[in-house]
Amino acid sequence: MTVQSNNDGSTGEQRDDGVTMASIHDVARVAGVSISTVSYALSGKRSIAESTRRRVEDAVRQLDYRPNAGARMLKGARTNILALSAPLHAATHAPAHMTFVLAVARAARAYDFDILLLTQDEATSGIRRVARSSLVDGILLLDVSSDDERAPLLRELGLPAAVIGIPDDVTGLTCVDLDFEKAAQMCVTRLVGQGHRQIALLGQDPAVYERRSNFPPRFRDAFLAEADRLGVGTFFTPAKEDTASVAEALAAIDGALPGLDALVMHANEPVQSMVLDLLRQRGIRVPQDLSVISACSSFDTDHLHPALDVVPLPADRSCTRAIELTMAQLGTRSAPSDAVPHVELIEPEYIELGSTASRTPA
Amino acid sequence: MTVQSNNDGSTGEQRDDGVTMASIHDVARVAGVSISTVSYALSGKRSIAESTRRRVEDAVRQLDYRPNAGARMLKGARTNILALSAPLHAATHAPAHMTFVLAVARAARAYDFDILLLTQDEATSGIRRVARSSLVDGILLLDVSSDDERAPLLRELGLPAAVIGIPDDVTGLTCVDLDFEKAAQMCVTRLVGQGHRQIALLGQDPAVYERRSNFPPRFRDAFLAEADRLGVGTFFTPAKEDTASVAEALAAIDGALPGLDALVMHANEPVQSMVLDLLRQRGIRVPQDLSVISACSSFDTDHLHPALDVVPLPADRSCTRAIELTMAQLGTRSAPSDAVPHVELIEPEYIELGSTASRTPA
DNA sequence: CTGAAAGCGCTTACAG
């Protein structure tokens, strides 16, 4: 480590002097009113003479006043902070994960809430810590597994909370997630409706299925069940994120379904990209020779070659809804039913971009 | 959106009743001491009779007491929260970004600080908001551009802060970053030392260079300058993250450097993976026919085929150091020089994994 | 070694 330059230390003092924080007393003094008037003028919780309000607002602007967060928490019983427990597991796709984290932060800001980030290392202890110190008003869980240890903790704490994803035991919890079953059925129904008779599913890393994640198996099982129900040939294979593994998966599909006419991919972007490369190399045209659908993808499929039909993973909608439900539990403007623990499944949407085509019976 | 089930609402009440928060008064009562004794017993700021301390600790455990964060902030003038401004720009590689975010959070926890996440939408206004409301004790900046608008804001606010990355004007700022120049020189020196005479650099997405990011040009310029200085042939080309663009970049390199014997990649993981695939397809062996180095990569290169020599992007070290420097500004145990604004460059490290080989003169 | 009390900056009944 090299200290390259010691540039001018215009600020050396320890605490933020120079830039002094104005208090409500300063505002009151400048505006020539009492502090309670300032407080009410800002909260709007009682009627204020127009002229008074204006003077207060001027003073606020002049002093760049912002209520002290600590005082507000202490008195207001509301911290306006939500904890986001966002473990990043090995098999979690980072870009997708990041999308959810940012979507939660954005949705929370719409209600004037900030997000405190809790990581893997501190999964349950961190949640417990911030909850018991009244640092946060509520808790959001990301990336939940079927037997997630954070679920019982949420029940124990009884704080406003929402889970993005669905653990096995949802008692007392508010959960939001894409309806993966319906998404799978949607893909199968469409393909079969178009006359496809041999449809394969290329899934995520095998580790994802073996372990904890709950939605990939949900998608897979619904896919296979629906294909069976409709009497078409079907086959599932996972794939790791490297060319060799992807090639192997395609070979396995070829072996199992010699007349393959449609492929659904529930996989990360690089994998989908590799598959398209391999198809191109083999001269297999999409959709003329093979219909392809990208399922529950968190990325834009219109950059792919070719652009793929997609049932998007609606991170924004899930996160927005999770925040809404947390706010409802906090008693903010909302339908009363939103405040009650329940599981909410988000309706999947099918977006056509031309990567599937009808098979006319030969 | 479908409401699937209304499972038992074991917690219906608005605020966290049932699970009542114990206050310092409760602890004092249970322990049979005054509240100041409780406070001192916990902070260790004055000596306490061993028996008293034990009774206090028992009471704390029994009540699962944790000091109220709001009260602590209000009085203690310390919130134990740092703001992390982490915009996610289009050209930013999400996995790398996530690595930094998590590393910052982890490092902060080592000092008992939490991380408040500020996003893109609110870049400067969010920083201003949390600073003026005294919600945070300090600020961390991620993903800074040369002319980042957050840099002058940090100067204005005068709060403890650290920047990960180096903006053009570093006056009054504390910045930490990998020494990209030295990393580039390290790669060139090694390759030239091994007898390579035609070394190419395959870089990031062209947008990254056109726009705001400051470190990719730093690496590129140092690379080209050092190659010139040592009198070897050199060529730079950016590459987008798709097979076509990567193939094009390799073609451009072939055209410019017909006798190419070494390739350095400062690019995302998928791009590096694609390059290796293409080399393999063309029968170019690494390192026998071509030496390859992965530069400033935030991922493990030993999963690649073949594993690549790498100068890692040390997210952990940068983030840990940034937190240390922020803590120093807050007056926590530290070298006095750490508290003064300065730029700190992290020494790059070269890790050999066998993807370069000496060229014996023909 | 310990306690009583002031005060951090707010919000919100209570009075007028």
Place this chain on the structure above:
DNA sequence: CTGAAAGCGCTTACAG
């Protein structure tokens, strides 16, 4: 329509 005052739960001089 507005103000004086209590009190949220801590920390930290001040006293003993």
